[in-house]
Amino acid sequence: MLRLFQFKGGVEPETHKSRSAREAIGEAPLPPIFVVPLHQSVGGHARPLVAAGERVRKGQRIGAADKWVSSAVHAPTSGKVLAIEERVAAHPSGLTTLSVLIEPDGREEWIERAPLDYGAMPPERLRRFLRDSGVVGLGGAVFPSHAKSVAAAVPMEYLVINGAECEPFMTCDDRLMRERAEGVVRGAAIFRDLLEPKRVLIGIEDNKPEAIAAMREAVENVGEDFAVVPVPTRYPTGGARQLIRVLTGKEIPASRRSPEMGVQCFNVGTAYSAWRAVAFGEPVVSRIVTLTGNVEAPRNWEIRLGTPLRDILPLMRPKPDTRRYVMGGPMMGFALPSLEAPIVKASNCIIAASPALFPPPPPEMPCIRCGACAKACPHELQPFELYRFSRARNFDKAREYDLLDCIECGCCGYVCPSHIPLVQYFRFAKSEIAARDQDKRKAEVAKERFERRRAREERDQAEKAERLAKAAAAKAAERQAAPNDAEAAKKALIAAAVERARVQREGVQDQSSIHPLGGN
Numbered sequence: 001m002l003r004l005f006q007f008k009g010g011v012e013p014e015t016h017k018s019r020s021a022r023e024a025i026g027e028a029p030l031p032p033i034f035v036v037p038l039h040q041s042v043g044g045h046a047r048p049l050v051a052a053g054e055r056v057r058k059g060q061r062i063g064a065a066d067k068w069v070s071s072a073v074h075a076p077t078s079g080k081v082l083a084i085e086e087r088v089a090a091h092p093s094g095l096t097t098l099s100v101l102i103e104p105d106g107r108e109e110w111i112e113r114a115p116l117d118y119g120a121m122p123p124e125r126l127r128r129f130l131r132d133s134g135v136v137g138l139g140g141a142v143f144p145s146h147a148k149s150v151a152a153a154v155p156m157e158y159l160v161i162n163g164a165e166c167e168p169f170m171t172c173d174d175r176l177m178r179e180r181a182e183g184v185v186r187g188a189a190i191f192r193d194l195l196e197p198k199r200v201l202i203g204i205e206d207n208k209p210e211a212i213a214a215m216r217e218a219v220e221n222v223g224e225d226f227a228v229v230p231v232p233t234r235y236p237t238g239g240a241r242q243l244i245r246v247l248t249g250k251e252i253p254a255s256r257r258s259p260e261m262g263v264q265c266f267n268v269g270t271a272y273s274a275w276r277a278v279a280f281g282e283p284v285v286s287r288i289v290t291l292t293g294n295v296e297a298p299r300n301w302e303i304r305l306g307t308p309l310r311d312i313l314p315l316m317r318p319k320p321d322t323r324r325y326v327m328g329g330p331m332m333g334f335a336l337p338s339l340e341a342p343i344v345k346a347s348n349c350i351i352a353a354s355p356a357l358f359p360p361p362p363p364e365m366p367c368i369r370c371g372a373c374a375k376a377c378p379h380e381l382q383p384f385e386l387y388r389f390s391r392a393r394n395f396d397k398a399r400e401y402d403l404l405d406c407i408e409c410g411c412c413g414y415v416c417p418s419h420i421p422l423v424q425y426f427r428f429a430k431s432e433i434a435a436r437d438q439d440k441r442k443a444e445v446a447k448e449r450f451e452r453r454r455a456r457e458e459r460d461q462a463e464k465a466e467r468l469a470k471a472a473a474a475k476a477a478e479r480q481a482a483p484n485d486a487e488a489a490k491k492a493l494i495a496a497a498v499e500r501a502r503v504q505r506e507g508v509q510d511q512s513s514i515h516p517l518g519g520n
Contacts, residue, residue, distance in 0.1 A: 021171040
């Protein structure tokens with residue numbers, strides 16, 4: 001039996017999962033207009049491959065990955081491209097992002113699809129296929145999966161499939177494992193074949209007994225030697241580093257990546273999407289989203305990417321006192337800026353929030369340094385010190401206390417008796433540090449550019465001085481050689497004159513010898 005470990009800290013909030021997990025996954029209808037952002041993953045922005053007025057088919061690439069850490073974007077249905085323009089993003093900033101607007105034609109005409117025999121191709125080609133199929137981490141991090149499936153320098157010991165789903169309210173992974181467990185297992189096998197670990201572990205929180213049973217049955221039916229492991233229900237067990245700690249005992253330092261220590265982790269939704277891409281040639285055009293909170297009809301729906309929030313409200317039937325909508329869980333999610341914001345690959349949950357469900361926080365009070373936040377921190381940081389330095393804008397000191405290791409899980413603020421919004425302070429400090437680092441990098445680049453320019457100017461000046469010196473030396477040599485040439489020419493002229501005179505004298509003597517008056 002696999003031995004389980006523990007991570008320090010964590011909290012046990014009310015889960016609020018039962019209501020949305022009762023019904024099977026539904027299929028959301030098509031909206032009148034899709035707004036598909038071209039940036040839906042960590043890394044570079046996808047480059048648009050279509051133009052306004054063009055007709056597209058379902059699954060057609062409309063955005064190509066522009067870097068290795070990037071991922072393609074596809075049309076969620078067949079129809080006409082209306083425009084490529086800036087639209088509000090599913091982001092707390094409310095900023096816009098370049099998006100493709102598609103009007104559905106209702107025909108749902110797919111691109112040509114075919115299964116991929118990845119066993120007969122080099123691993124690198126399979127990775128490119130996953131990149132071009134838009135497979136990213138669907139647990140919320142949306143890191144391109146092909147980039148995570150590259151084997152590290154150290155031998156891979158464990159492949160961890162994350163089915164913990166620790167955030168309150170969220171049940172999309174739970175329903176996925178209950179209903180489509182075999183696809184998840186087969187997708188895990190794809191990543192297993194790429195990384196070649198010694199063991200595959202599927203971690204699921206023990207408050208999901210139906211999902212655990214379904215996954216164990218699927219593993220047996222598929223014939224894989226995977227271990228389905230129930231783990232204690234404690235937030236944030238679903239964090240990759242925390243789940244790796246619980247299942248393997250390995251602590252991943254913040255300064256290192258898990259593959260460097262022989263472990264890699266993928267979400268169950270990611271594994272399922274990889275299997276659909278490989279087995280059916282279907283790129284990622286939709287995802288399962290939990291619609292819950294202050295609603296009449298909480299449920300999980302498979303929703304096309306690019307569906308505006310406004311068009312899924314009829315599925316939720318929010319109650320009249322709903323004031324905002326939160327994307328993600330209540331611990332790490334954020335309020336959507338507008339009902340026009342679309343569903344994207346990171347949209348695992350939409351919570352309708354009301355004052356009754358999420359009461360306004362009490363007034364912030366001074367920190368009493370009780371240490372409760374430090375006990376709850378899963379990364380063993382000292383949030384009360386980080387708060388002090390962040391509030392005082394002593395960002396260098398905050399960095400020394402490992403502020404950048406904070407995963408913003410919200411455990412510290414959850415237990416704070418002074419009701420201090422600690423994560424907000426930490427995000428502010430992180431943004432300031434990032435801005436300063438960026439300014440520093442710009443200054444270093446400018447300094448390097450200036451030094452290169454100065455070195456180039458000095459080199460040009462040296463080359464110019466060398467050319468001038470050579471020209472001066474050549475002129476001096478010419479001047480030195482000039483008097484000798486003039487003397488030689490003078491001597492030649494004198495010699496010629498002497499010769500002419502001699503010739504003339506000899507000619508006169510010859511004439512006098514035959515003169516008629518001369519002789520015997």
